[in-house]
Amino acid sequence: MRWFFLFCALFQVPLVQAADPLYEIELSVAGQGFDETFCWVHARAGVIPAKEPLVVMTLQRLQLSGSDVFFALNTMRSKDLGKTWTPPQEHASFARKPFPWGGHEDLEIAVSDFWPEWHAASGRLLGIGHTVVYEDGAVMKVRPRSTAYAVYDPAAASWSPWQILAMPDDPKFENAGAGCVQRVDLEDGTILLPINFKIRDAEAYSTTVLRCGFDGTALRYLGHGSELTISVKRGLYEPSLVRHGDRFFLTMRNDDHGYVSVSEDGQQFSEPVPWRFDDGSDLGNYNTQQHWVAHRETLFLVYTRRGAGNDHVFRHRAPLFIARVDPETLRVVRASEQILVPENGARLGNFGVTEVSAEETWVTVTEWMQGPGPKAHDTAPLVARGADNRIWVAKLKWKREP
Numbered sequence: 337m338r339w340f341f342l343f344c345a346l347f348q349v350p351l352v353q354a355a356d357p358l359y360e361i362e363l364s365v366a367g368q369g370f371d372e373t374f375c376w377v378h379a380r381a382g383v384i385p386a387k388e389p390l391v392v393m394t395l396q397r398l399q400l401s402g403s404d405v406f407f408a409l410n411t412m413r414s415k416d417l418g419k420t421w422t423p424p425q426e427h428a429s430f431a432r433k434p435f436p437w438g439g440h441e442d443l444e445i446a447v448s449d450f451w452p453e454w455h456a457a458s459g460r461l462l463g464i465g466h467t468v469v470y471e472d473g474a475v476m477k478v479r480p481r482s483t484a485y486a487v488y489d490p491a492a493a494s495w496s497p498w499q500i501l502a503m504p505d506d507p508k509f510e511n512a513g514a515g516c517v518q519r520v521d522l523e524d525g526t527i528l529l530p531i532n533f534k535i536r537d538a539e540a541y542s543t544t545v546l547r548c549g550f551d552g553t554a555l556r557y558l559g560h561g562s563e564l565t566i567s568v569k570r571g572l573y574e575p576s577l578v579r580h581g582d583r584f585f586l587t588m589r590n591d592d593h594g595y596v597s598v599s600e601d602g603q604q605f606s607e608p609v610p611w612r613f614d615d616g617s618d619l620g621n622y623n624t625q626q627h628w629v630a631h632r633e634t635l636f637l638v639y640t641r642r643g644a645g646n647d648h649v650f651r652h653r654a655p656l657f658i659a660r661v662d663p664e665t666l667r668v669v670r671a672s673e674q675i676l677v678p679e680n681g682a683r684l685g686n687f688g689v690t691e692v693s694a695e696e697t698w699v700t701v702t703e704w705m706q707g708p709g710p711k712a713h714d715t716a717p718l719v720a721r722g723a724d725n726r727i728w729v730a731k732l733k734w735k736r737e738p
Contacts, residue, residue: 350367356660357632361676362731366393366412366700368547370725372715375705376424377406378516379727380688380694381698382452382461384490388415389673389692392461392488393700394450395424395727400706400713404475406448406468407432409495418691429486429497431656435469437480447484447498449515451688457525458552461488463495464529466513478536483514483529485555497541501555503547510536514546516686518576520584525550526558530586532573540571543588545602561603568583568592572608577630580635580663587611587626587637594621594639596666611637613670614662623651624685629697633736635661638676638699640685648717650708653685653698654678656701656730677701677728681721686730692731699730 361612370376374397381393391414399405409430413422435445450465463486469479483501488494503509512533520528527548532541542565547558566573569591584602588595595608611626612621620641629636640653659673676699677684687701703723706712717721 349704359732359734362733364729366729368724368726369704375725376727377704378449378686378704379700379702380451381690381700382454383692384461390415390490392452394452402474406446409450427495429495455521455550458550460552463600464514464541466515481513482512483531501557503557508535509533516574518627520577520579528577540565541573543572543575545577562605564605564608574625578630580630581598589625591623594626612667613665615670619668624653626687629689635663637661646679650683653683656684676730680723681718682723695734697732702727
């Protein structure tokens with residue numbers, strides 16, 4: 337089976353699986369290959385609706401010799417729903433820039449963990465991520481962090497200069513950002529934006545959902561809801577939100593387990609509980625993000641986990657799985673689980689979900705070409721298993737109602 341996956345990826349052959357009565361999975365590759373110095377990461381797509389929709393995928397380069405050393409945002413575009421893609425285009429407005437702070441004059445700041453999504457009320461493609469500060473080329477350990485955003489201009493094929501979301505003047509928001517998060521846009525244009533935050537020197541993060549206004553140009557803080565955390569290592573972070581039926585569901589990363597919480601209004605959330613299968617066993621997801629797919633009456637979780645013959649993968653972050661969620665018990669239905677993106681030695685933990693149309697939902701992810709320590713930059717073991725920094729596009733093709 338592994339060689340079949342590799343053949344399909346190498347020759348750009350869509351691979352279709354059919355294991356769920358609601359959808360089929362069609363896999364394709366938007367690009368692949370790397371220079372052993374950098375690789376592509378954080379592939380996430382947004383769709384500008386039109387008679388011929390424009391798909392804009394954002395991604396950025398990672399320096400393999402460092403840890404989370406990111407460079408300027410790039411975009412790839414598709415006008416034929418992912419059949420063909422333009423090469424990555426770098427945006428100078430997202431290049432690193434000097435950032436004097438706290439008596440330090442040699443710092444740089446950049447935007448990472450970006451996620452573009454169509455904001456229907458304003459008719460704009462709004463991308464949101466967070467800032468990262470570098471000192472001597474490495475991520476600064478104790479640093480400020482903010483939610484960053486920009487608006488895409490399809491005619492100019494460019495992003496506006498990124499801006500910072502102004503937050504209340506409170507020490508707990510000095511390190512606060514919306515990196516790698518799924519948001520929910522309400523019918524009136526209000527954005528429910530999950531973030532994680534902490535006091536500067538604290539170890540544990542808390543998660544909350546912001547209410548934001550957006551007028552097509554500026555993103556504004558309007559308020560926030562429950563502040564959720566646990567006293568386990570780095571707390572709760574990298575949250576993602578979805579609306580399903582008349583409730584809101586929040587999934588969060590923790591170093592030991594993924595956690596889930598539910599809300600009636602998208603602001604006040606229940607006590608977080610660890611993700612489990614419907615038989616009561618631990619899901620096996622830890623120290624990485626999970627995201628949602630919602631379609632009609634069914635809710636799905638996309639995640640990675642232990643126990644899949646993947647001990648050689650950094651933090652077991654591949655393959656990428658999808659399974660149904662029981663919205664009443666907040667458990668993952670084990671019998672519905674299937675592999676969404678295959679494992680070729682490289683991690684797949686940082687990914688995005690895009691609602692392309694009523695017929696298709698996409699999951700986009702890159703093969704992140706760093707392995708477990710102590711030689712994380714040595715790509716040879718990953719290449720030996722077939723990894724090639726593929727930019728995967730997994731299309732969930734929804735079947736029509738009977």
